Amino acid sequence: MRTRLEAHKIRDEHIRKIEEVSAQSVYRCYQCGKCSAACPATPEMDMLPNQVIRYLQLGLEERVLDANTPWICASCLQCRAVCPKGVDLARIMEAVRMLQLRKGRNRIEIRRFPAEYLQRAPQIALISAYRKFQSLS
């Protein structure tokens, strides 16, 4: 895939917003890849966690928005635990999700789930899923 880098997109307002909401700097990361090694969810991801942060460093937010990775993250914090630079990547993933949800782009619609499933699933799973994958609107 061809990648076009543009100076004006590096640290533009989209990236700065992600940094603001996550309270993390994406430029701390030096791409050692430990987060991707530690992440238990990579088999289901179409972009590795360290690549998410690399694309953000390069101003390529749209690549990250096309990936399923932020939505597969379970916020288990293995990445944060192993990061030698103290980057809380789970917060960056959350910022990417939240900024989408705040535009009303819901990932799931729990009210459309079959009643049988809603009966069986524990409250804790449903409430967490509401928080992670659905906007309040």
Place this chain on the structure above:
Amino acid sequence: MTFAYFPGCTLYTKARSFDASGRRAGEKLGFRLEEMPYWTCCGATFPLAEDYDMALASPTRVLARARKQGKELVTLCAVCHNVLKRTNHVMRTNPDRRAKVTDFIEEPYGGDLEVLHYLEVLRDRVGFEALSGRVEKPLQGLRVAPFYGCLLLRPAAEMQMDDPDNPSIFEEFLRALGAEPVDYPMKSECCGAFQVVHSDAMATRCSREIIASARARGAEMLVTACPLCQFNLEDRQGEMRKSDPMFQGLPVLYFTQLLGVALGEPVDSMDASRHHTDPRPVLRAHGLA
């Protein structure tokens, strides 16, 4: 000893056996869990977005109300525990966010409540040695894999419960009951958590790997402190069997259910019939049921 107690939503519904066994074991060990007279959901996830103050309102309200009841608040659910402890950390370290949230909920709160997990009560208040002395039915020879999952331990700087890389509180607990803790590499991995609602494939695979890892080290059952781990590890076993006929499951109990057995509670009181993989054959094989 009496502690203010926050059950949380799932212990009132799907995980009633966790709540009931925890309360009963407490009574037997000389401490009472006094349920908060008025509580709300904790939110079930700690908000990782720094600007999402609204999500701190409900856990802060829980903390503020619990503080009126006493200086400590006990939880059983690992998710509630994580959310309340992390919210408490924000209240203690970020005066701006504290002011904003407490103004909004119109209840003062200074962050001066201690949030304790039930396992911490057992370790630090009852003491594992004293617990060992109260055991009526030692779980001799029972090989149990403790499942920490993510939320009891991480983030370590805020949870401060145990060494995140080499935790031991669960193992010490199991040894106190006379059981044999099984060490296995996946004990603090993620079960897939809420992804079960969004990416069932991910949660089922993660849970299957955890079960396989524990079995490979000779575990006869798993214990957990989290109703979401319990659901993922147990409920998905039917799926795992369907996709792989060679798959061998494991019973998954709440640690308080096993504690109850060791304290002489009849096994029927653990509500074993609600489990997808019946723990009773394993307990029977060890003369415990």
